[in-house]
Amino acid sequence: MISHLPILPVFLPLLAGVFLLLPPIQNSIQRQRLFALALCGAIVVVAVLLLLKSQVSGTMVYVLGDWQPPFGIVLVADRLATLMVLLTAVLAFGALLYACAGDDLGGRFFHPLFMFQLMGINGAFLTGDIFNLFVFFEVLLIASYGLLIHGGGKHKTRAGLHYVTLNLIGSTLFLFALGMLYGTTGTLNIADMAVKVTRLDEAERALAKAGGMLLLVVFGLKAAMLPLHFWLPRTYSAAVAPVAALFAVMTKVGVYSILRIHTVIFGAGAGELANIAMPWLWPLALLTIVIGAIGALASPGLRALTANLVIVSVGTLLIAVALQSPEATAAAMYYMVHTTLISGALFLLADLIWEQRGKAEDRFVMARRMRQPVAVGIAFFIAAMAVVGLPPLSGFVGKLMLLQSTVEWPQAGWVWPLILLSGLAALIALSRAGTSLFWRCHGDPLPGEPIAGIKLTAVYLLLAASPLLVVFGGPVVDYSQAAADQLHDRSQSVYSLLPEDYQP
């Protein structure tokens, strides 16, 4: 059983999705909820086990059907992948708990789609094969199309049309890139490709470079990198809250793929093709932060504000990726865990505020007093502190790690002011949001039910990550440093995944 651990994060959601479609569970929403929550809890447990195992026994390579790499399909559970799987599982559990309070009633297939989405995300993190990365991208995308228009309505259809069209074109570009890379290197295994790109001749190198850059475009689209980010604010603010919360990890799938492909295949060890993406990634990352910060300052409502803060966090992560040093990568991993959970919590929080303010929704205008301003207000305060990066919460630690990793680099002159100023912009935007949402109010609260306890629990569960990431800061930082070292060390991230005769 324990040797099959790496496939469980992909297999369990698939199984759960299928069972959720079958009669004994499918015909009662209570049964669906219980089953989905239980399975999601099981995935969290599996992710924890996988993380512990990968720390004790090193990278696990799961060879499907016993077809040996580099020819067969493999799953690779190294430190980075298992960390991302655990992050997804925790975020999904919080979002699912929130959805069980009533948001899952908008359509019939919320729970199965949620599980298939989870399968796609986990698969994309675990796969060691670039074509399966494409397949898992498609799995997570088609589930996300369904989840995005869950509940129906004009806004969702319009956002869905843009999102689906863009991603279909993205998938086509992905296949073009795969064709170029396969045509030149003759392999699809990521580790094997990292070996083969160093042996290309002049003409093949040009094609492989084009393929690598096309991949950057595709992953940049998923991650919402600067010229490709226009879909994000509308999509994320149109989706139902738990779906938007789960989508917080989708941009990170893009960042993760850039990190994996452009560090392992086109990283420092790629000979002539080393770091091909970095001259582009670097300015685009900085500009992404700028555009995200401007968007945050201009947002009319809390959902749009959160969506723009997601863009800022993507820019921050891409800077760390563009630096290509183990320290910066470690900072990126820590920051990734922090920002995903907190943005997820903020999307849920925006929904709580929305449902208490009647017609004012989540817009920053004067409205009736909220029914439970204290419980919601404390959550908002914690989330805002964490997002802005004020001590003592995790945003501060993450940004500090990133800034420290750039100290000795000439680029520090660009990184420091931009990251600090984007923090200031977030502070201004969130202070304005908090002031008008909680203090600019009149009259009595609108009559209605108090917030379901489950919803508050889900929000606080996700928010608890921030203080926990600080309290257990030592082990988490050590873990991300070890994961980053593993990713940058070719003997561990490339050669140990291939048979003996591939060793240099």
Next chain:
Amino acid sequence: MEAVYAFCVGLLTACGIFLTLRARTFSVVIGITLLSYAVNLFLFSSGRLKLESAAVLNESGVYTDPLPQALVLTAIVIGFAMTAFVVILAMRGRADLGNDHVDGRIPAKESAMQRHRGYKS
């Protein structure tokens, strides 16, 4: 053979890109379909073009790379499902938004021109 093949892929891609940049969902859907045809042909050629060779090892020893064919098969299946989905979504958009513009509303200039020509929206 290579030149003709490359020309066809290029032409399909060019038409696909042109159509996806149009403002109506119907032409966008057709554009995406053309793009996926182009990419399927392109993927197929990544194993090099060979005549009269099987995709499995056979007695004559003349064989072609089977992997691109498997990849194309996967890409066709996924592309089919996605096209079906986007067609339904476009129809839903037509019903929900009242028009087939990709932005969900006809720009003022265009709708004025249509009224001038006597179209009914």
